[in-house]
Amino acid sequence: METPKLMKLCNRLSVPCVQELAKLTLADIPSRYICTDDENPSAIDDETIPVIDLQKLLSTELVIGKLELDRLHSACKEWGFFQLVNHGADTLLMDNIKSEIQGFFNLPWDEKIKYGHKDGCEEGYGQHFVVSEDQRLDWADVFAMYTLPLHQRQPHLFPKLPLHLRLLFLSFLIFAFSTYSSTYVMVYIKA
Secondary structure, eight states, rough: OOOOEEEETTTSSSSEEHHHHHHSSSSSOOOOOOOOTTTTOOOOOTTTEEEEEEHHOOOSSHHHHHHHHHHOOOOOIIIIIOEOOOOOOOHHHHHHHHHHHHHHHHHHHHHHGBOOOOOOOEEEEOSOOOOTTSSOOOOOOOEEEEEEEEGSSTTTTTGGGGGHHHHHHHHHHHHHHHHHHOOOOOEEEEO
């Protein structure tokens, strides 16, 4: 039987790398990745993911802004994530970032693990929010990184990213900061 490569997480738990697991010929899906109907009551499709319109959120018309703020509150409370539209970021920049991120996840495992979690840090490449040996795991590897404010950045991540990806992140941060005076941005990407 083939053995999956393990990622050591910042809380010292080791879990298999999902992309490496997917390459193996497995007779069954590992039990830690199987959710029962009670644990996962509904499948997610693109149409149910909350969509937040930033232009409506920033609207000077109080009713429109309040309705979108309520939708944002609900999305954060009920889902924990949302898709942001009408943010004004250049489409070409966003497409380039997506392409570079896909390139990152296509790197060999030995290369990606250099960006893995460090002790006491939730940022980096790997599985996130793993707190016990018996919890259910997401069928996804994740890369998470604080980009703003600068003092939140982990020194082992940003400076070591491939140069083109770093430059694209900086371009996006310049846009975000100059457009919305943003002081907090976290990049969270699932493969």
